[in-house]
Amino acid sequence: MILSDADILRRLEEGDLVVDPIDDIDMQVQPASIDLRLGTEFLEFQRTNISCIHPNREDEISKYVRESHVPEGDDFILHPGDFVLGTTKERVEIPADLLATVEGRSSLGRLAVVIHATAGIVDPGYEGQITLELSNLGTAPVALTPGMRISQLVFTEMKSPADRPYGVERGSKYQGQRGPQASRLSSDPEFGGTK
Numbered sequence: 001m002i003l004s005d006a007d008i009l010r011r012l013e014e015g016d017l018v019v020d021p022i023d024d025i026d027m028q029v030q031p032a033s034i035d036l037r038l039g040t041e042f043l044e045f046q047r048t049n050i051s052c053i054h055p056n057r058e059d060e061i062s063k064y065v066r067e068s069h070v071p072e073g074d075d076f077i078l079h080p081g082d083f084v085l086g087t088t089k090e091r092v093e094i095p096a097d098l099l100a101t102v103e104g105r106s107s108l109g110r111l112a113v114v115i116h117a118t119a120g121i122v123d124p125g126y127e128g129q130i131t132l133e134l135s136n137l138g139t140a141p142v143a144l145t146p147g148m149r150i151s152q153l154v155f156t157e158m159k160s161p162a163d164r165p166y167g168v169e170r171g172s173k174y175q176g177q178r179g180p181q182a183s184r185l186s187s188d189p190e191f192g193g194t195k
């Protein structure tokens with residue numbers, strides 16, 4: 001079952017679902033979702049001097065990403081073909097019986113701006129800000145303004161709560177993330193990691 005606006009408000013009120021901060025609840029809560037805003041930090045990929053991305057080498061990844069900060073009210077210009085990591089302004093806490101999916105907004109989609117390339121699932125148990133995979137699929141640069149509503153979260157109630165929710169106990173690598181975070185694929189057991 002997908003949560004309606006009334007269900008979302010009830011879960012927020014009960015406190016096990018957290019979306020914080022919400023400055024204007026009437027503006028952010030939609031009929032079956034809650035709008036999330038663009039944060040002020042961005043991670044941009046540096047194309048120069050990189051022969052190839054080895055996703056399993058975390059130390060290398062830090063060499064080819066550059067962090068930038070754009071205050072609310074200023075613009076971040078997303079050029080055609082760009083791929084940058086952004087973040088939601090809001091921190092979320094997803095209870096063990098809900099699955100959240102992060103989706104774009106139609107108004108941004110109509111400008112060819114997408115907010116995730118492939119990763120749309122926010123797991124039961126997840127706590128933190130959400131990393132956005134921002135791309136401009138169009139032909140004209142688009143100005144994004146931190147603080148603008150850029151994505152929305154939809155919540156699905158599961159048949160039963162997860163036995164092992166996302167989190168510290170299972171060593172989940174993005175638990176508690178703040179700001180946009182680059183890939184931590186090297187933490188996967190397939191690549192010799194433990195998460």
Ligand SMILES: Nc1ccn([C@H]2C[C@H](O)[C@@H](COP(=O)(O)OP(=O)(O)OP(=O)(O)O)O2)c(=O)n1
Nearest residue numbers: 116119120121122123126129130131172173174
């Ligand atoms: N656009 C997204 C999608 C997800 N997440 C966060 C919330 C998810 O609960 C967490 C992990 O997402 P995935 O399970 O899709 O990613 P991985 O499988 O790579 O991570 P893990 O091995 O930790 O499950 O990352 C995020 O910040 N931004």
